[in-house]
Amino acid sequence: MGVLRRFLALCLFAIAAAPAVMAQDLPKLRAAMLASGTVNWEISTIKQSELDRKNGFDLVVQDYADNGATRVAFEGGEADTMVADWIWVAYQRAAGKDYVFIPYSLAVGGLVVKDDSGIKALPDLAGKKIGIAGGPLDKSWLILQAYAKQQYGMDLAGETEQVFGAPPLIFKSALSGETAGAINFWHFLAKMKAKGMHELVSVSDAAAALKLDPDTPLLGYVLKGDYVAAHPEIAKGLYAASRAAKDLLRNDDAVWNGLRDKMNAGDDAEFIALRDGYRAGIPSGKPIDEAAADRFLRLMAELGGEELVGKATSLPDGLFLHLD
The missing domain is CATH 3.40.190.10 (Periplasmic binding protein-like II)
Structure with a gap:
């Protein structure tokens, strides 16, 4: 009976340990994120609901004090993804860097x-x-x-x-x-x-x-092209996890209660305004109108010049990552 009990105990241990082992075996996506950024509301929702694991990867968040630091981490290979606006990605892509963009937010202002x-x-x-x-x-x-x-x-x-x-x-x-x-x-x-x-x-x-497309997302997750080529399933998983988190944040008020401490809302009115403002910035999920994005970029080049867009006076091919 002692041998049988030890055998059953080992079986129970193996069953209990299986999820942890599986989690350890998932490929990791290192994300350089602004510690105080609103993207953390989505990231927290992804982690809380395990939307990363459900989509085949483990999102490892690395917090930084400012956007410059996230870019240094991403460009230096310390992180696999970060959040930036696609005008910056176009600037980098036109300069020869194979960066690609997955939509995150309209950043309505x-x-x-x-x-x-x-x-x-x-x-x-x-x-x-x-x-x-x-x-x-x-x-x-x-x-x-x-x-x-x-x-x-x-x-x-x-x-x-x-x-x-x-x-x-x-x-x-x-x-x-x-x-x-x-x-x-x-x-x-x-x-x-x-x-x-x-x-x-x-x-x-x-x-x-101005005949631009208001549904063109300004902010998004940035990845390197060679990373996407080597890990296409992670790129797809990130997009799927992001969309699933947005669905929760759009439709479930209860999810926001767990985020309140992160939102720096001074009172209920601010909390509701922040929640509703975030929801207003959720992209529709429709394919990006690249002709409209090109018009937007050309306008930015006209008004902001090379300091803003670099050599990207028209939309660089391959900037928006197609995952559907």
């Missing part, structure tokens, strides 16, 4: 003003200050300049005073009234809307007026 400002349209900002996060080459700022010129014949940069600064500074200066309007990263805009500001014009509406 806009220009906001205080509810009691009396400002009804962009021309009302003439002679006033606009706070802008991201610098003079911020893509939202460039699109809104093109929109102002098309719709109103207005030189938005020439007829206003710009104040460039970090997102928290732009947030505070707009709420205090130091600036009449603000362009900020989407999650700061969501908080600003919860505190008495509203969108004067959205980048999505401006893009549509």
Whole structure:
């Protein structure tokens, strides 16, 4: 009986250990991520629901303090993927680097003003200050300049005073009234809307007026072409896990309760604004209209020049990774 008990114990141990062994055997995808970035909401959902393992890989998250550090890790081979906008990927691809892009977010933004400002349209900002996060080459700022010129014949940069600064500074200066309007990263805009500001014009509406495709995702996971060639199943798994996480975040309010500590929401209004803002930025999942993306890139090249797009004056072939 002692031998039988030992045999049964060994069997039970093997059964219990099997999931751990299987998890260890899964190929690892090293992801360089901004420690405070909103992408962590999706990453946390992937890990919490084991969507990486269900799609055949183990997502290993490496946190970094800023976007520059994530790029250094990715380019230096310390990480297999990172998040960036596809304009940057086009810049790198045109420079000879075989980087590819998997859509993640529309990164919906806009220009906001205080509810009691009396400002009804962009021309009302003439002679006033606009706070802008991201610098003079911020893509939202460039699109809104093109929109102002098309719709109103207005030189938005020439007829206003710009104040460039970090997102928290732009947030505070707009709420205090130091600036009449603000362009900020989407999650700061969501908080600003919860505190008495509203969108004067959205980048999505401006893009549509400029005959661009508002459904073109701006942010995405970046991989190296040789990595995708060697591990096509991991690239497909990342895309599938990302879409599954988005489905949960779009449809299940309960999932957000577990993310609240990561969201830095000051109150319930901010929490709901952040949740709804994230949902608004989820791409439709439809194939990317590459002709529209080419028009977008050409506009960025015209407005931002080589400093923004490098040699990528038209859409480089193979930039968007097709996985469906």
